[in-house]
Amino acid sequence: MTLWTAAEAAAATGGRATADWQVNGVSIDTRTLQPGDLFVALKAARDGHDFVAQALEKGAGAALVSQIPEGVSPDAPLLIVEDVQTGLEALGQAARARTEARVVGVTGSVGKTSTKEMLVNILEIHGKTHASVASYNNHWGVPLTLARMPRDTEFAVIEIGMNHPGEIAPLARQARPHVGLVTTVAAVHLEAFESVAGIAKEKAAIFEGLVPGGAAIVNADIEHADILRQYADEAGAGIVDFGRAASDYVLTGVVQKPDSVHATAGVDGKDISFDVQSAGTHFAMNALGALAACVELGVDLNDAITGLRNWSPVKGRGVREQISLAGGGQIELLDDSYNANPTSMEAALEVLAASQGMRRIAFLGDMKELGAQEIPMHAAMANVAAMTQMDQVHCIGPLMKALYDALPAEKRGLWFETSVEMAERLPELICTGDTVLAKGSLSMALARIVDGLREMGQGDALEP
CATH class of the missing domain: 3.90.190.20 (Mur ligase, C-terminal domain)
Structure with a gap:
C-alpha cells in the first residue's frame, strides 16, 4: 500500500518534489532501509545527506533533503525542504491529521516501552494498530512514527520520552492523543531537573497534547500524582486513576509466580483479575494502566484482559x-x-x-x-x-x-x-x-x- 505520493508529501511539508514518486515506508537509516522507503536525511551524529546516494542505490523510493547532495542527480526522486527535521515533523502531523485512528500517548520514568507493547497486544485484536518501533520516543522518533502511520490505522500507540525540560509537550501536540498515560514518575534524568517534582511536571505535559475531551490516565500511587492531576485538569481532560490508592482502577492484590504475576483489582465496584506474563509488581501496575487506557479507547474491559495475555517482555526488558x-x-x-x-x-x-x-x-x-x-x-x-x-x-x-x-x-x-x-x-x-x-x-x-x-x-x- 502506498504510504506517500510525491504530491501528498510536498503538500504536507511545503517542499518541492523533483519527480513523481511514491513510497511505502519511511526510514532514517540506510542499514535498515527497505526498497520503496522514503529516506529522511536527518543531521545527527552524521549528516544524512552523505548517505542519500547509497539509499537510492539500495532502492529508496525517494529522499527527503534540504539540498541536492553531492553525487546525486538533480532529477533523482527527491523532496527538497528548507529543514529536514521540520519536514519530518510536518509529514508526521499530516499523517496524524488524515487518519481516524484512536491514539494513546504513553510516557513515564519507567515502563513506557513495556506498557506500549501491552497496549499493542490488546488493541491489535480490535483493529489495525500502529505503534512506535523499539524506543523511538524522542524529537525524531515521534514524528518518524507518525509519518509511518498508514491512513487506514484504527489504533495508534505513541511512546513519548524526554531527557530535558520542554521536550514532551511539543511531541504530544504532534501526536494529539485521545488518551494520555503516565506510567510513573521517578528519579530519572536528575542531571537536567532540580527535583522529581520537576520531572512530574514534564511528564504531565503529555496532557497538553490531548484532543478536546481526551482522557488522562494517572498513577495514583506516585508521590506527585497531584501534579499530574493538576495538569490534566488544566487541559480539560477526564481523569482516570489506577493503583492501590486509586478510586477508578484499584489494585487490590498481586501474587508473584516464578515467571508471571496474578493481580486483582476493583473497577466500577466489580472485582476483576488478570495475569501478566512476567514477574514483578511493576508489570501488574503497568498492565492496570494499560487496561484503563484501552477502555477509554472503546475496548471492552474483559476483552482487554484477554488481549493482555498475549504480552511478554522484549529483549533487555525483563x-x-x-x-x-x-x-x-x-x-x-x-x-x-x-x-x-x-x-x-x-x-x-x-x-x-x-x-x-x-x-x-x-x-x-x-x-x-x-x-x-x-x-x-x-x-x-x-x-x-x-x-x-x-x-x-x-x-x-x-x-x-x-x-x-x-x-x-x-x-x-x-x-x-x-x-x-x-x-x-x-x-x-x-x-x-x-x-x-x-x-x-x-x-x-x-x-x-x-x-x-x-x-x-x-x-x-x-x-x-
Whole structure:
C-alpha cells in the first residue's frame, strides 16, 4: 500500500518534489532501509545527506533533503525542504491529521516501552494498530512514527520520552492523543531537573497534547500524582486513576509466580483479575494502566484482559530465559539490561528475590543521569528490602563502586570498571541452578554479560 505520493508529501511539508514518486515506508537509516522507503536525511551524529546516494542505490523510493547532495542527480526522486527535521515533523502531523485512528500517548520514568507493547497486544485484536518501533520516543522518533502511520490505522500507540525540560509537550501536540498515560514518575534524568517534582511536571505535559475531551490516565500511587492531576485538569481532560490508592482502577492484590504475576483489582465496584506474563509488581501496575487506557479507547474491559495475555517482555526488558550449561544443568537469566534507574533497579531486584533458584546472583551496572546525588543513590541500593534475598551481587562501573562498598561482605561479589572485564570472569561466578539478573544503564553494556551467559550454554536460549 502506498504510504506517500510525491504530491501528498510536498503538500504536507511545503517542499518541492523533483519527480513523481511514491513510497511505502519511511526510514532514517540506510542499514535498515527497505526498497520503496522514503529516506529522511536527518543531521545527527552524521549528516544524512552523505548517505542519500547509497539509499537510492539500495532502492529508496525517494529522499527527503534540504539540498541536492553531492553525487546525486538533480532529477533523482527527491523532496527538497528548507529543514529536514521540520519536514519530518510536518509529514508526521499530516499523517496524524488524515487518519481516524484512536491514539494513546504513553510516557513515564519507567515502563513506557513495556506498557506500549501491552497496549499493542490488546488493541491489535480490535483493529489495525500502529505503534512506535523499539524506543523511538524522542524529537525524531515521534514524528518518524507518525509519518509511518498508514491512513487506514484504527489504533495508534505513541511512546513519548524526554531527557530535558520542554521536550514532551511539543511531541504530544504532534501526536494529539485521545488518551494520555503516565506510567510513573521517578528519579530519572536528575542531571537536567532540580527535583522529581520537576520531572512530574514534564511528564504531565503529555496532557497538553490531548484532543478536546481526551482522557488522562494517572498513577495514583506516585508521590506527585497531584501534579499530574493538576495538569490534566488544566487541559480539560477526564481523569482516570489506577493503583492501590486509586478510586477508578484499584489494585487490590498481586501474587508473584516464578515467571508471571496474578493481580486483582476493583473497577466500577466489580472485582476483576488478570495475569501478566512476567514477574514483578511493576508489570501488574503497568498492565492496570494499560487496561484503563484501552477502555477509554472503546475496548471492552474483559476483552482487554484477554488481549493482555498475549504480552511478554522484549529483549533487555525483563525477559526470562533458561540456559543449559555446557557442563550440565541450567541457569535462569533475567535480562533487564536495556536501562536502569533506582526505581526500576529495585523492581528488578524484587523479581530476582521472588525467584526459585538455588542462588540469586545480580550483575548491576551504573545508573546514569542521576545528577549530584548519584553516588549516595547507588549506595542506597544496598538497603532495599530485596537485597536481603541476594546471595551475590557483582557491580560494574565507577558509580556502582559505591554500592559495592556498601554491601555486606557476605553478599559482595566482584567489581570491575566495565562489563567486558566482568564477562571474562563469568565461568567462575555462575553455577548450575543459579538465577541471574543483568541490569544497568544501556551505556554500561550489560548486554555483554547477557551474551556471556548465553555463550556458557549449549544451543540457543529459549525464546520468551
